[in-house]
Amino acid sequence: MFLNQRFPQTRLRRLRMDAWSRRLVAETRLAPDDFIWAIVVKAGSGLREPVPAMPGVMRLSPDQAAEAAREARALGIPALALFPYTGRDERTPDARLALDPDNVMCRSARAVKDAVPDIGLMCDVALDPYTDHGHDGLMRDGEILNDETVDVLARQAVLQARAGFDIIAPSDMMDGRVGAIRAALDAEGLKNTQIMAYAAKYASAFYGPYREAIGAASLLKGDKRTYQMDPANSDEALREVALDIAEGADSVMVKPAGPYLDIIRRVKDAFAMPTFAFQVSGEYAMIKAAAQNGWIDGERAMLESLLAIRRAGADGIITYFAPEAARALNA
Template sequence: MNKSPFARFPALRLRRPRQADWSRRLHAEARLSPDDFLWAIILKDGKNVREPVASMPGVHRLSPDEAVSAALEARDLGIPALALFPFTDASARTPGGEEAINPDNLMCRAARVIKAEVPEIGLMADVALDPYTDHGHDGIMRDGEILNDETVEVLVKQSVVQAQAGFDIIAPSDMMDGRVGAIRAGLDEAGFGHVMIMAYAAKYASAFYGPYRDAIGSSGVLKGDKRTYQMDPANSDEALREVALDLAEGADSVMVKPGLPYLDIVRRVKDEFGAPTFVFQVSGEYAQIKAAAANGWIDGERAMMESLLAFKRAGADGIITYFAAEAARKLLK
């Protein structure tokens, strides 16, 4: 006996709702909006700087004044927030990444000027040491080992400095154990109980980060790899443990990174915890679409929108992406 609640063909024809544009829109299960995006922005020191990133067509390193222009564009497009990342020249990097806790570093200066000009835009700060260390790792290194607890102490100081500069969301991307709880305590003690934490909770040791490392100046300095602290791409259950720990330590939201290769993780995290779940469409994902489109192999605009929709379908509440402005313009047409 057929126990399905649905009729069978030919009484049931699933093509019926697909036959007209109005009907496809009416039956759509997932929707995209500019409200879903955090626009990933690469910063660089200087003035009137719009320096192309060779491995990421359409992405530029922006000086703080140009970042203000991006913030104004984001506001006008309905994009709620920017996610900022700093390019650091090799000459400014040190073994301990001391520039990370400089209250007048590039990230802090950019945050202050953006908030002065566009106070209604949200700002997310990447918290990690890899843009500032001369070895390119996310933590303090001794004899080839990344030191967890010593790194966490620095990350707390970095977070407080960023909160003082005006960042609304602190996003630790380092994958050190215990850093979310320590940062929450440090922010609260410093009077920043209102500042949110978005934990890079399930961040994988991925091959898809290459163009980003080029964009922030880390690709030429990274010694070794990050597999001792970022997650193994083979693991899924471990991601749930990481997310559970970060939520227990006080994360307001969690992130899965990268995006498209890890849609199963996004779905599992959302189903398991029901917490605000974000996904980072990383540089390699962006670059792949751009490169294939430039070669005429795919329709770049359609591929962009399809990839973003996939995140929503998988359960993501928001998407950090370099496509944010381009996609928002498309949605607003």
């Protein structure tokens, strides 16, 4: 394709010499429309509680989540993704708080939709914010139970959709959960509720700050490698995505994003489905920490990391950087 190009007739730097020219030939673009703002919510009122491992990220009470929704609308961010902080005294082996219609996720959804009815609202469907052992499913004798967990997840999804969430995003990696959730939503007349499947979610070391943010960091017993994907595997990701699409997923997600750009590209090329990527807490924290130490230009590194995820094929990015990145892009 490029064999007939020769220097000095061909000088690729010509197109790079001026800012206007670089803009004209840019192959990938980044805009606030590409972001879903990841937000941690916590019970209370007027609460903006810093997360030490994630500089700039706050745990927000439902009323403050509503304020964040107003900020998102002003910045041009189309959607929020909410994740709950749960104290130890509220966590149980059966994750019963996940099925409470007055839990902080449901209260936050109602507050956000009252404030900004037309903003998109996504919820994580998993049990790790509610179990006393920090795993994404029910546990018996050290084993994470697949089918029993799926039953709870389907009921949790219906509860969250009724509270106002537009996108149900199962992150648990149990087999068969997308089909069960789709059937449960349809049976309740919630046929227009979207499912964004965490289709290729890896057992990653980059989730640590998030576990602190939701109150699970010191609770996790064992690890999640029996249900989350092995970082060594790529073909398996395509099998996972294919299963979720067959079960009714409207869009699919790769998580984490930055260390798995190759997976994003393979998924997009293989399925041509709406494909999202989650720039997770560890990715965020590394950029923030390096910037605070003066080792990198924080804004440039933030935007470059997001652009790389888009370039790999992601149609949208769930990120804690959303408001900061949107402000930089809107400047």
